[in-house]
Every structure is written in C-alpha cells, then in structure tokens.
Amino acid sequence: MKNSSVAVRSVTKTYRRGQRRVTALLNVSFEVWQGELALLVGPSGSGKTTLLNLIAALDRPDRGEIIVGGSEITGLSRSAAALYRNERVGFIFQSYNLLPQLTALENIILPMLPKRRSDRRRAMELLGAVGLGHRSSHRPPELSGGEQQRVAIARALANDPAIILADEPTGNLDDDNARKIAELLSSTCRERGKSLILVTHNREMIRPVDRVFDIRAGILTTIESVSAS
Amino acid sequence: MIWAKLVFGGFGRRGFEAIVALGVLAVAAAIVAGAMMVIEGAKGAMARAERDDRPDIVQVKSRFNRAVFETPRSGNLAPLTLPVYEPLIDRDKLNAVGGTVVARQSLLRNVVAGESFLNLYIFGIEPDKETRVSVFSVGRGRFLRSDDGAVAVLDHASAQALGVELGGSFPVRKADGQDLSLTVVGILDRLELRDPPPRTIDAPALKPDSSYVSSGVFVTLRTSEEIFGRSTVTNALVVAPAARDVPSVVEGLREAFRLEPAVFITERYGQFSRKVHDFAQTLALFTIIGAVTATLAGLFAANLLHDVYADRRRQYAMLLALGFSPMQSAVVGVGVGIATAGAGAMIGALVAAACTPRHFAMPSLMADLGTIEPRFDGFIAVVVVGMALAAVALGMAPTAWWLHRRSVAGALSEEGR
Numbered sequence: 001m002k003n004s005s006v007a008v009r010s011v012t013k014t015y016r017r018g019q020r021r022v023t024a025l026l027n028v029s030f031e032v033w034q035g036e037l038a039l040l041v042g043p044s045g046s047g048k049t050t051l052l053n054l055i056a057a058l059d060r061p062d063r064g065e066i067i068v069g070g071s072e073i074t075g076l077s078r079s080a081a082a083l084y085r086n087e088r089v090g091f092i093f094q095s096y097n098l099l100p101q102l103t104a105l106e107n108i109i110l111p112m113l114p115k116r117r118s119d120r121r122r123a124m125e126l127l128g129a130v131g132l133g134h135r136s137s138h139r140p141p142e143l144s145g146g147e148q149q150r151v152a153i154a155r156a157l158a159n160d161p162a163i164i165l166a167d168e169p170t171g172n173l174d175d176d177n178a179r180k181i182a183e184l185l186s187s188t189c190r191e192r193g194k195s196l197i198l199v200t201h202n203r204e205m206i207r208p209v210d211r212v213f214d215i216r217a218g219i220l221t222t223i224e225s226v227s228a229s
Numbered sequence: 230m231i232w233a234k235l236v237f238g239g240f241g242r243r244g245f246e247a248i249v250a251l252g253v254l255a256v257a258a259a260i261v262a263g264a265m266m267v268i269e270g271a272k273g274a275m276a277r278a279e280r281d282d283r284p285d286i287v288q289v290k291s292r293f294n295r296a297v298f299e300t301p302r303s304g305n306l307a308p309l310t311l312p313v314y315e316p317l318i319d320r321d322k323l324n325a326v327g328g329t330v331v332a333r334q335s336l337l338r339n340v341v342a343g344e345s346f347l348n349l350y351i352f353g354i355e356p357d358k359e360t361r362v363s364v365f366s367v368g369r370g371r372f373l374r375s376d377d378g379a380v381a382v383l384d385h386a387s388a389q390a391l392g393v394e395l396g397g398s399f400p401v402r403k404a405d406g407q408d409l410s411l412t413v414v415g416i417l418d419r420l421e422l423r424d425p426p427p428r429t430i431d432a433p434a435l436k437p438d439s440s441y442v443s444s445g446v447f448v449t450l451r452t453s454e455e456i457f458g459r460s461t462v463t464n465a466l467v468v469a470p471a472a473r474d475v476p477s478v479v480e481g482l483r484e485a486f487r488l489e490p491a492v493f494i495t496e497r498y499g500q501f502s503r504k505v506h507d508f509a510q511t512l513a514l515f516t517i518i519g520a521v522t523a524t525l526a527g528l529f530a531a532n533l534l535h536d537v538y539a540d541r542r543r544q545y546a547m548l549l550a551l552g553f554s555p556m557q558s559a560v561v562g563v564g565v566g567i568a569t570a571g572a573g574a575m576i577g578a579l580v581a582a583a584c585t586p587r588h589f590a591m592p593s594l595m596a597d598l599g600t601i602e603p604r605f606d607g608f609i610a611v612v613v614v615g616m617a618l619a620a621v622a623l624g625m626a627p628t629a630w631w632l633h634r635r636s637v638a639g640a641l642s643e644e645g646r
Contacts, residue, residue, distance in 0.1 A: 056638075058550060058636060058641070060636065078554075079554045082552050082553060082554045082555065085551070085552040086553075091550060097547050097550070099235070099544060102231060102235075106230075106234065110231065110551060111552055113231060113232070113557075114551075114552050114554060118231070155551075
C-alpha cells in the first residue's frame with residue numbers, strides 16, 4: 001500500500017498585481033506518494049513554482065490544505081514553517097541560491113546549522129556523491145553553473161529530508177549539464193527513497209518518472225501516470 | 230566559522246559602506262562623548278562650586294570696629310579684648326527670619342608681652358552648627374562640645390604664638406576686667422572658617438598671605454558671651470533651606486534689620502545664579518552640538534547601513550528558506566549591526582577619552598566656578614552606545630519590515646531594493 005507523502009487539496013492562490021488580483025492556482029488537488037518521482041509541467045506563468053512554494057511552506061495558499069507526512073502545513077507559524085522546511089523538505093532553486101561567501105562544503109553544512117549541527121563528514125559524503133569531493137573548498141563564484149547546481153542538490157539532501165522539491169533545476173544550464181543534473185537528481189532520490197517533485201518545462205528531462213502533473217493557467221489539467229521504462 | 234562568515238562575509242562593495250558607517254559612528258561617538266564629558270565635568274564643577282561657595286548661606290555682619298586700629302604698637306598696656314565687629318545683631322531677629330542661624334562672636338585679644346604685642350582672634354561659636362559650614366581638622370585632643378565651659382580649641386599657629394600645648398591654659402581678660410583661664414582641649418591641623426572676618430592686623434596665621442583670618446582660638450558662644458559681657462552676636466551665617474530660598478531669606482533679614490544701617494547682609498546666591506546661568510547657556514551649546522552631531526551622523530550611518538542590509542535581503546530570505554528561524558536570521562542581521570555600532574562607539578569613546586583635555590577653565594565670569602574636569606562615566610557610555618544602536622536599528626528597520634511583509638517565496642523572487 002502506498003503512503004501519501006504530499007497531499008494538495010483544493011488549493012487556491014491569488015496574487016495582487018497593482019490594482020488587480022491574479023489567480024496563480026485554482027482549486028488544485030493531487031497527491032504524491034512516498035518515494036515517487038513526479039514532474040510538474042506547464043508553460044511559464046502556469047503556477048508551477050507557486051505550487052512548489054506552497055508545498056515548501058515558503059508561501060501560504062488563500063484556500064485549501066496541504067498535508068505533508070500527515071501534517072497540515074498551511075497554518076504553520078513562521079518559526080514552525082522554518083522548522084518544517086529545515087527537517088522535512090530539501091529545496092533546489094533554479095538560480096542555485098548558494099551563499100557566495102561560503103565554500104561548497106560550508107553551503108552544504110548550512111541547513112544543519114539551525115539545529116546546531118555541523119556534520120562535516122556527511123557534508124563531504126554528499127559532496128562526493130554529487131561528484132564534487134575535490135572542490136569542497138571552492139566558493140560558488142569559482143564553480144561552473146552545473147557544479148553549483150550539484151552543490152545545491154547536495155545541500156537539499158543535507159538534513160535527509162523526505163521530500164525534495166526542485167524548481168527548474170536545469171533551467172540555467174546547457175543541455176549536457178542539464179541532462180547530467182537530471183540524472184543525478186533522479187538517481188539520488190531513487191537510491192535514497194526520497195519523494196521528488198520537480199518543476200520543469202521539459203517533460204522529457206527525467207526518465208523514468210512515476211507521474212506527470214500538467215498545470216495550465218493555475219488549473220491542474222492532467223495527471224499522467226508513467227510506467228517505468 | 231560559518232556563522233562568522235554569515236554575519237560578516239559576502240558584503241562585496243557594501244563592505245566599504247559598512248566600514249564608512251563604522252567610521253561615521255566613531256566620529257559621532259567621539260564628538261558626542263567629548264561634549265558629554267565636558268557637560269558632566271561642568272556639572273561636577275557647578276556642584277563643587279555650590280558645595281564650596283555655599284550660595285545658600287547669607288552672611289549677616291555689623292560694621293567693622295575701627296578701635297582695633299587704635300591699639301598702640303608700643304608701650305606697656307593692659308591686655309585688651311575688642312570685638313572684631315560691633316555687636317549689634319540681635320539673635321532673636323535672626324531666628325525669626327527662618328533658616329539655620331550659625332551665630333558667632335568674633336573677638337580680638339590684644340596681648341602685651343614685654344615689648345611686643347600678640348594679637349589673637351577669638352571666636353565664640355556653636356560647635357554643632359559651625360562644623361556644618363566651616364572645616365575644623367583636629368590634630369590633637371578633641372573639638373568643642375556645646376556644653377563646654379572655659380575650654381578652647383585653637384590651631385597650631387595660635388598655640389605656638391601663645392606658647393600653650395594640649396592641656397595647658399592661658400588667660401583672657403574679660404569685659405569685667407577679670408581674667409578667665411581657658412584650658413586647651415584640642416589643637417587644629419587645618420582650619421577653614423566660612424566667611425571669616427578680614428585680617429586687619431598682624432596675628433598668627435595658617436595662611437600667611439591670606440587677607441582673611443586663618444588662625445584663632447575657638448570657644449563656645451556661652452564662653453565668649455562671658456568674656457565679652459554681651460549676648461548680641463558680632464556676625465552670623467543664615468543657612469537657607471535651599472539655595473533658591475536665599476532671596477526670600479535675604480528679604481526677611483533686610484526687613485528685620487531695616488532700622489539698623491550698620492548691619493550688612495551679604496549673599497552670594499545672586500552672583501552664583503548669574504554664573505550658573507551663563508554656564509548653563511554654554512553647556513546648552515555643547516548639548517546642542519552633541520545632539521545635532523548625533524542626529525546627523527546617526528542618520529548618515531543609518532542610511533549607509535540601510536544600503537548594506539538592503540543588499541543582503543536575498544541572503545536573509547535564503548536563510549529563512551533553508552530553515553533558519555526568523556530569530557536565527559535576525560541574529561545574522563543584527564550581528565553585523567551590533568559589531569558596527571559597538572566598534573564605532575568604542576573607538577569614538579576611546580578617542581574622546583584620550584583627546585579631551587584633563588581640565589580647562591571657562592572664560593570670564595564662569596571661570597569663578599572653577600576648572601572643568603571632563604569625565605567619562607556610565608551614562609555617557611550608555612548614550613554613545615544607544616546612539617550607535619539607534620542608527621543600526623534605523624538602518625535595519627526597512628529590511629526587517631520588508632522581510633516581515635513578504636512571504637519567503639516573495640522575498641526570494643524580488644530583488645528587494
């Protein structure tokens with residue numbers, strides 16, 4: 001029997017743009033199972049990143065509920081939301097969002113600091129797992145885009161979260177690097193039993209995936225189950 | 230190490246602005262601390278002047294007795310006791326005015342010993358009250374008690390001139406022509422009589438160059454009344470309840486003695502308050518300089534820090550996204566501010582403490598209040614640090630408010646300026 005990792009129920013989110021309100025998501029519902037690799041696809045501005053932000057508790061929906069690991073997260077306080085992000089979610093940004101003053105290794109250790117941990121050995125292991133063991137002391141400006149995204153993947157895994165959320169992780173990379181990063185992300189999550197929700201334009205980016213959610217103009221239009229191939 | 234890098238690293242070109250802000254805060258702290266040190270020193274000078282000048286004391290004295298000058302300088306005359314002032318002051322009138330009356334009888338004993346004279350000042354005092362306005366430092370023996378009889382306390386200059394020691398005695402010719410033997414019960418090392426009579430004749434002196442009496446024999450008022458044969462006092466000090474009560478006390482005294490033109494009432498409060506007024510205006514100038522400097526420099530530093538913080542908004546949002554609590558993220562932000570404010574305030578305070586002159590005098594009338602000794606104290610430290618922290622808080626506030634109003638996702642997606 002499959003366990004629910006993330007359950008999104010009737011979520012609506014609107015933004016204010018000047019005088020008018022823009023609906024980013026309208027009544028979106030879906031569920032991702034534990035260990036599942038899910039793609040969130042759709043054109044630009046369709047609400048994919050908004051949905052990912054809501055699951056990561058980086059933002060709050062206007063309506064609806066989001067249940068992660070059995071807990072409702074939309075009503076969390078700022079502090080509780082921070083704790084939730086730190087313990088249960090690994091987030092990979094399109095623009096990497098590494099801190100330039102820290103080395104690659106320190107960037108991976110960074111998510112451990114809120115819980116007053118600094119497991120340098122685990123950080124080195126993760127850096128090795130993404131193929132950058134030899135660049136631990138390099139700072140982000142000294143790394144290529146692909147290397148920075150690898151560091152970001154390792155950082156997302158630092159606290160061993162159950163869910164990895166990736167927002168266009170290959171968007172800033174060339175095709176070759178994009179393919180390598182996608183493979184790395186896929187294999188890492190499968191090996192470690194993580195649920196992966198990945199936002200992308202390109203539904204061919206990761207193979208194999210378990211399901212594909214297609215969002216258009218804030219509405220979840222299709223949920224496609226994909227058999228491993 | 231990572232925390233230190235989070236707090237102090239990644240400024241880029243904004244690091245220069247943070248250093249400039251630190252410098253501005255240091256300069257402002259130095260000026261504010263310097264101005265406040267002068268103000269504190271001036272307050273000390275005023276307090277000292279008030280303590281020394283005692284503007285709350287009103288002096289009441291009668292006309293100087295010119296008979297003293299008529300004492301022949303040669304010949305073999307009988308010992309004589311003369312009043313320094315004509316005894317015209319009625320104690321009841323003094324007491325009716327209010328305030329604490331310190332009554333005195335100031336007498337001059339003229340001794341002929343062989344071919345030489347010895348002039349000696351004798352003061353009849355109320356020991357308990359007199360010690361509140363004058364300084365008597367007893368070297369040997371004890372000071373007078375209010376119930377003492379024919380005993381005396383004298384300073385070592387008078388004792389030496391009289392040739393008496395502790396426990397010894399010497400005669401004083403009374404008004405009735407009889408001699409009263411006074412036993413020495415104490416010898417003073419130091420004597421500072423408040424409002425002493427002028428020194429108009431050669432007599433023993435602790436301060437040889439002083440134009441005022443600086444040496445003498447002290448007996449109780451009761452004993453001096455017995456010597457002089459009268460109960461009226463020669464002079465008195467009236468201590469007002471507070472300095473601001475002096476005008477009303479003086480008015481009362483003038484009213485009480487309006488029919489006695491030979492009684493003079495002297496107060497220092499009027500001149501003292503004018504000096505204090507001038508002083509206060511000068512200090513207000515220092516205060517304004519300090520306040521304007523603190524405000525302008527604080528705003529400038531706050532503006533520089535605002536740029537520094539605004540440039541790091543994305544970093545703070547990133548920390549929140551990675552699971553740092555709002556408090557932990559705030560610590561990262563506040564850390565650099567505290568460090569900047571603390572370093573600026575400390576450097577400024579040290580510069581002020583090192584460069585401010587140890588003491589200086591104010592010009593003209595204010596110089597009478599004595600030298601100003603600028604001093605650094607806890608209050609100044611609190612003000613200087615408070616000013617620096619206020620600048621930091623002002624610089625941080627827009628960024629804190631910006632982060633507070635937005636979701637983490639919103640903060641990450643905006644550039645933030």
